Amino acid sequence: MKKHNFYAGPAILPQEVLEKAKAELTSLNGIGLSVMEISHRSKDFDAIITSAEENFKKLLNIPDNYHVLFLQGGASQQFGMIPMNLLKGGTADYVNTGAWAKKAIKEAKLFGNVNVVASSEDKNFSYIPKEYNFTDDCEYVHITSNETIGGVQFNDFPDTGDIPLIADMSSDIMSKKLDISNFGLIYAGAQKNIGPSGVTLVIIRDDLVKNSADGITTMLSYKTHAEKKSLYNTPPSFGIYIIKLVTDWLIELGGLDEIEKINAEKAGLLYDKFDSGDFYNGTANKEDRSKMNVTFRLPSEELEKKFIEEATAAGFIGLKGHRSVGGCRASIYNALPLESVQELVKFMDEFEKNN
Ligand SMILES: Cc1ncc(COP(=O)(O)O)c(C=O)c1O
Incomplete structure (x- = not known):
């Protein structure tokens, strides 16, 4: 039976990428060795990491004064690494939009003064705050561009002027066009839109690297990773290597212009379904709905349980909401084909009729 993968992360990868990786698994480019078996200082690996970096620069139109880094420790490690490097005795402003923003705030507080300048906690994180009063000369502003659990997403980013804007884009990086020059730092765990878990993408402006704190343990310092590429x-x-293949795939597909259109179409199918009846109810404020993580409820928890069970049996995998909030969630990342969403909507129609 065909499986439709709606997991929130680790999540679906393009089928073409998996096939390519499979074909090359035991012999990369015919060298007779797997990519897992060669030195990270070899010319074959150098070609891979250089090409992955170039692909990001091309897809996101990254200006020359930014570094593209591949780190470890997940996005969670960035929650601490950012304040450790960039909160140097002043204040950092954070926008609290949900579970992930909260975790970032908790870590930042270990390193300095944190001002939560806006929060949607009053309405159970169902919207994106639109008004901010940034602290005068704060060191940076941190946002979570897409809340994977709550299903809300920034459409417009706050204008922070000269203050560096930092964004956790773990669950919507590469899903739409982006003006990198509005940001000081962007980070993302790879396991949703760009590859497998275990790699964290960091795009950081050079002046932030240069001005980052000294005296930090080597592995947690941006200076180390920027200097050593x-x-x-x-x-x-x-x-x-997989990230290189995923970004090749995205370029081949037509880049961010194209994926943005496809993503809008996929999300539209589900949100239209919610808006055309009252059986499935989206949990996010309409104008802040995520195009990556579509969160919804059914009329009762009993029906939600039945829906998830029957959907799973029919091949729709990963539709259970995050354990902290319950309900249902369809994660519809770049690699999920339009057809999977079309099939899900058909299944939803049928389930509604029968229940
Ligand atoms: C928005 C967001 N930020 C951070 C994280 C944490 O990422 P990691 O598990 O890579 O540390 C996640 C994980 O799902 C996420 O969705």
Whole structure:
């Protein structure tokens, strides 16, 4: 039976990428060795990491004064690494939009003064706050561009002027066009839109690297990784290889212009379904609905349980909401084909009729 993968992360990868990786698994480019078996200092691996970096620069139109880094420790490690490097005695402003923003805030508080300048906690994180009063001369502003659990997403980013804007884009990086020059730092765990778990993408402006704190343990310092081009120590080489293939795939598909259209179409199918009846109810405020993680409820928890069971049996995998909030969630990342969403909507129609 065909499986439709709606997991939130680790999540679906393009089928073409898996096939290519399979074909090359035991012999990369005919060298007779697997990418997992070669030195990270070899010319074959150098070609991979360089090409992955170039692909990001091309897809996101990244200006020359930014570094593209492949790190480890997940996005969670960035929650601490950011304040450790960039909160140097002043204040950092955070926007609290949900479970992931909260975790980032908790870590930042270990390193300095944190000002939560806006929060949607009053309405159970169902919307994106639109008004901010940034602290005068704060060191940076941190947002979570897409809340994977709550299913809300920034459409417009706050204008922070000269204050560096930092965004956790773990669950919507590469899903739409982006003006990198509005950001000081962007980070994302790879396991949703760009590859397997184990790699964290960091795009950081050079002046932030230069001005980052000294005296930090080597592995947690941006200076180390920028200077050594992500090769200070042994990187997650297989993960970076897959990221290279995923970004090749995205370029081939037509880049971010094209994927943005497809993503809008996929999300539209589900949200239209919610809006055309009252059996499935989206949990996010309409104008802040995520195009990556579509969160919804059914009329009762009993029906939700039945829905998830029957959907799973029919091949729709990963539709259970995050354990902290319950309900249902369809994660519809870049690699999920339009057809999977079309099939899900058909299944939803049928389930509604029968219940
Ligand atoms: C928005 C967001 N931030 C951070 C994280 C944590 O990422 P990691 O598991 O890579 O540490 C996740 C994981 O799902 C996420 O969705």
